[in-house]
Amino acid sequence: MYIPKFYKNENQEDIQNFIHQNGFGILVNQTNGKLWATHIPLLLEEKDGKQILVGHVSKLNPQAESFQDNDEVLAIFSGAHSYISSSWYDHENVPTWNYLAVHVYGKVAIYHHEQAVNSLKKLVDKYETKSKNPIRIEDLSSKTMREARGIIAFEIEITAIEAQKKLSQNRDDKNYKNIISELEKTNDTQAIAIANEMKKNR
Template structure:
């Protein structure tokens, strides 16, 4: 990902929180000679020896899974809020742009055993069920339902490189920066309001 220094994020704690909060990713590799992407939830974890990994799964019927190779490099793209920025909000002539937050994660693929797959499913389900009134537990599902676990390929990605970008009008002076925030906050769009909030953090 192209990241000018002005927009580069190297705050490790902030990046990890972003990956945790925005876990629905696009998984990309080479499949049958073409770039292939799958939308799938990934969970950020730490191994016993302190390495950062992502865990997840996709359908066995997905051609991407059929082409998975142990140790191959794979890319996961995580998107956060984003919003169009109109240059009519500036006090001078300029071009429109787009503000956004995104993280690209590169890593080495390892396929999981069936037992490891079940543990991975437990962590994923627990993460997203924790706020439910009657949370689902993988260990409470029937044997018939759990047969579906035979239809997936689970994996972990040992993270080798992280590219994190926060493009939030850092190149604007305080007056125009605030003008942009004001317009975004007056929007009915959830992403625009979130971008405004992130812009405030950068100048706080």
């Protein structure tokens, strides 16, 4: 993606935390001669000292079959975002949008069934931590777990990562602080999240 120098994020720890916190991504590739996108949760893991993404799609999803012929994919992770009115500046300018995003490029390798079930365990364990009565894949009946036969699980060997943190870094302190103040007045959760990110960033 296009990233002006002001907004490029190269802090690897920050990027990893972002993916962990915003794990519901968009997986994009070429499928049957056209661009195809699937909205799925993806886990960032470490394997042999390298970062990988792990996920799954339905076997009925045409994207699953396309992995055999074209293993190159793009995973897109989005964070908070908000409109920025130029009326908040002390000078005339155009409105814009502040946001956080990470693009991960890589190559897909398909899992066999046992690996697929193991990846499901990790995914469920991560998101069940906030449940009052968390479930575990290990406790589900064999009848229920037969549904796992209907997925294609995979890992993505990461070849490149691009991260953008567009938080009005090109503004002077006075305008920067005013943008934060105006965002906080909106009572919009996305706007307030961006205000908080701006506070941490400068």
